[in-house]
Amino acid sequence: MLSHAAALSLFGAFALAAPAPQGALPTLSAMTAPIPPVRSSQVTGPTSHGPFSGTPTVLGALSRPATMMTLPNVPAPSPSYVNPNGLLQNDETVPYQPAGGQGTNGTQPYYHPLSDFDYQSFTLALYQEWIELDLFHNGLATFSVADFEAAGLTAEDRFLIEFMANQEVGHSTMISNILGAAAPAQCTYNYPFKTVREFIDFNQRLTRFGESGVYGFLGHLDSRAAATLLLQAITTEARQQLIFRQFNGQFPMPVWFEVGIPQSWAWTLLAPYISSCPANNTRLAWQNFPSLTVLNEPNPNKIDPQINPNVSSAVTGSDPSNSTVVASSNYCPNATAVGSDCSAAISHNRTLPLSYPGRPIYLQWGNAGQAVGPNNSYVTSRSPTADAPRYAMFVNQLNATYVPLMNISGNTGVAIQPNTSTFAGDPTINGTSFIVVTSQNVYVTPFNLSNINPFVFAGPVLYSSG
16 A cells, blocks of 8 residues: 555645745755666666576466356346436446446545455556566667667667666556555566567567556456556556557558457467576466467568568467568568668658458467476366367457368468458458457357356467557
8 A cells, every 4th residue: 555655756746945025936846755666677788688597496386276268148138227308317436436336435545455456466567567577678688779770760769768767667567566465576588570670570479468468458357447557557558569669660550449358368468488486486276288380470570471481480389480581582671662672750640551351370279288488387288168170260359250270280270351341441450460269159259258268279379450
């Protein structure tokens, strides 16, 4: 709970200096308040990175016995509130405050988890903030000034990345304070990029599923007070994702709505990049699904993404697209024509889209039982109800769209990119979409998307659809 002094430092405080002469305005001077410490110091040089090579001391997600294997399909309750005329239906709580709402009755807010669901959700969010703090610093330390400038990123752009790392110091500190003594510490990571372009592409993918992962659980948290603080952090991350798209020469916001995904999807995407963690780090309860790879991922480094689409363009999870295999004649950072240029810019509009409805997407999935994540101590799994790969599920914006898998052979299959819209004029499959392979085409909505988890056979993978 915030102290009075800490609350003053958040919102700004001023003290009257000396009594002002008659008729004159008083002179205001800043009041000094205690500065809350951060949990992590700023690391500006290279740090240790690479895959885990030891022996795990524990295997599997944190768990207790489950009360059921799948959730029942319970009808929505009858609404207790209906407004047929736009007028106030009940007396106001206090003047100018309509009746209703949560936490509006004068009760002091409690900024801590109120359930295992809350605690595990915030713990996942902290793992995400820790990797972003390390990642942004690591890219700045790994590549030279010449490397960044060759990618069109100036000293001012690099400072923006540094400032985004500073933001993660605040986010990780805040979530640690929410969680309390058992909040996990920062880990060691293994990154898949080899060039500045790949570093930026990986950033825009990582911040995409970090943002979407929080949107997926934010409305389900029992602690509304803690959810409010997390919302104020994740809106900053949304801006980071937009900026990294601009740095990568992609249209910054090609959707009308931002998508939310379940925690197990976010953890499946995040875990492969964590090499090792301190032995006593709090473990996660979320599922690690088998991996999913798009073998012909549209490469945002190409002028025409459909030229040689299968040459080193496979993307697993949220790996970046390979920037070194594109022919110079098709390398869009070097292009100058409007519609072809994808150098860093506030906005670019591509003449040739990255993907299109009807495009065949070649998928390959991994197996259950594979060691993954910190210290190789988590294991990929699928529920018994995920008995076979039958559908590819495309999730973006407000929509979840299933298409049948075709040409299934072993661990591979083909899906056709669907032609679907949220509303007229807004193609759903745009931006960076999520694909999972499922055994059933269960009806879900943005608020209960996690109901598909017992039927997820593999994935998700991030698909560059715009």
